[in-house]
Amino acid sequence: MEFKGKTVIVTGAGKGIGREIVRMLVERGAQVVALTRSAADVEALRGEFGCRAIQVDLADADATRKAAIAALPADFLINCAGTTELQPFLETTVEAFDRLVAVNTRAPMIVAQEYARSLIKEGRPGAIVNVSSVASFVGIPDHAAYCASKGGLDGLTRVMAKELAPHGIRANGVHPTVTLTPMAVKAWSDPEKAAGMMKRIPVGRFAEPADIAEVVLFLLSDQAAMVNGISMPVDGGYMIA
Numbered sequence: 001m002e003f004k005g006k007t008v009i010v011t012g013a014g015k016g017i018g019r020e021i022v023r024m025l026v027e028r029g030a031q032v033v034a035l036t037r038s039a040a041d042v043e044a045l046r047g048e049f050g051c052r053a054i055q056v057d058l059a060d061a062d063a064t065r066k067a068a069i070a071a072l073p074a075d076f077l078i079n080c081a082g083t084t085e086l087q088p089f090l091e092t093t094v095e096a097f098d099r100l101v102a103v104n105t106r107a108p109m110i111v112a113q114e115y116a117r118s119l120i121k122e123g124r125p126g127a128i129v130n131v132s133s134v135a136s137f138v139g140i141p142d143h144a145a146y147c148a149s150k151g152g153l154d155g156l157t158r159v160m161a162k163e164l165a166p167h168g169i170r171a172n173g174v175h176p177t178v179t180l181t182p183m184a185v186k187a188w189s190d191p192e193k194a195a196g197m198m199k200r201i202p203v204g205r206f207a208e209p210a211d212i213a214e215v216v217l218f219l220l221s222d223q224a225a226m227v228n229g230i231s232m233p234v235d236g237g238y239m240i241a
Contacts (some may be wrong), residue, residue: 001221001229003183004029007074007114010229011058012081013051014041016181017131019220021216022049028217033071035081036158042160058107059099059117068114072120077115079108084186089144097145104149109156112171116164125168125181127220130157131212132173134235154231159230170228172219177209203236 008025012018013034022045022194023034035058036042042053056067058081078095083103086097108130119126128129135143136150153173160171178184184206188194198206215234218224 001217001223002028003076003156003217003220004146005030006076007033008072008076008078009033009035009068009074009111009115010078010080011035011098011107012079012131013045013053014038017018017176017179017209017212018078018080018185018212018218021080022051024210024213024217026051033074035067053108059102061102061106063112064107064110068111070071070116071111072114073112074115074118074122074126075124075211076126076171076215077112077128078131078220079111079128080216081107081133082133082150084143084146086142086145086186092144097148100149101152102144102147105152105156108153112156112160116160116167116169119169120167126170128164128169128171129172129216129219130171131216132157132175132231133239134175134177135232136175136231137233137239145174157231158229165228170219170224172224172227173231174212174216174219175231176207176212177201177232177233179209179212182211192195201236202219202240205236207234207236 008030013022014036025050032050034053035046042055045053054067058064132153133150135147136154157173
């Protein structure tokens with residue numbers, strides 16, 4: 001899967017899965033426009049990968065739209081940014097719920113709107129991959145807001161796939177299991193909780209960022225030209241366990 005001459009927008013590019021996606025894209029010839037919240041990550045992305053990096057807080061709708069417009073034009077879009085906050089359902093706050101929906105659901109919508117509008121205006125095809133989670137399919141304790149936000153992202157992906165495909169723009173979702181990123185370490189630091197989850201994954205391990213990045217790049221590529229509107233688990237068999 002080569003991306004020479006292609007420009008790819010990647011949100012959540014500073015850490016974890018997003019950073020690995022950036023590394024793979026640059027290695028395979030792409031120009032990357034990286035959106036990230038941290039100023040330190042902006043400098044690291046520019047220095048390490050030579051990509052164009054834009055600092056933005058995706059919880060801010062207006063700032064997100066401005067950053068999306070600034071990132072254009074682009075051939076492909078990967079909505080990878082995500083955040084979480086662990087709260088039992090009965091203690092889930094409105095503030096946490098709104099923040100997770102803003103970053104995990106609303107921001108991908110805004111960025112995809114601007115990306116798709118640009119392509120349609122220019123009459124060019126494209127592809128969108130939204131990085132969701134197995135948490136959109138399964139109720140995970142202490143993840144009420146996160147599960148809801150990723151379920152909302154899945155709904156958006158299906159509508160994007162139906163409405164944008166006639167314009168030559170495919171949209172698909174990728175659903176990782178626990179992936180060893182800084183956010184996952186935070187969420188799964190309790191050994192007892194982690195062991196219970198691990199037992200439900202037939203391959204016997206959590207995912208690495210590269211496991212997810214390879215699938216994301218496949219869904220962008222011409223090899224996946226007839227793949228549209230799917231929810232692709234990358235979960236080691238978690239969903240069938």
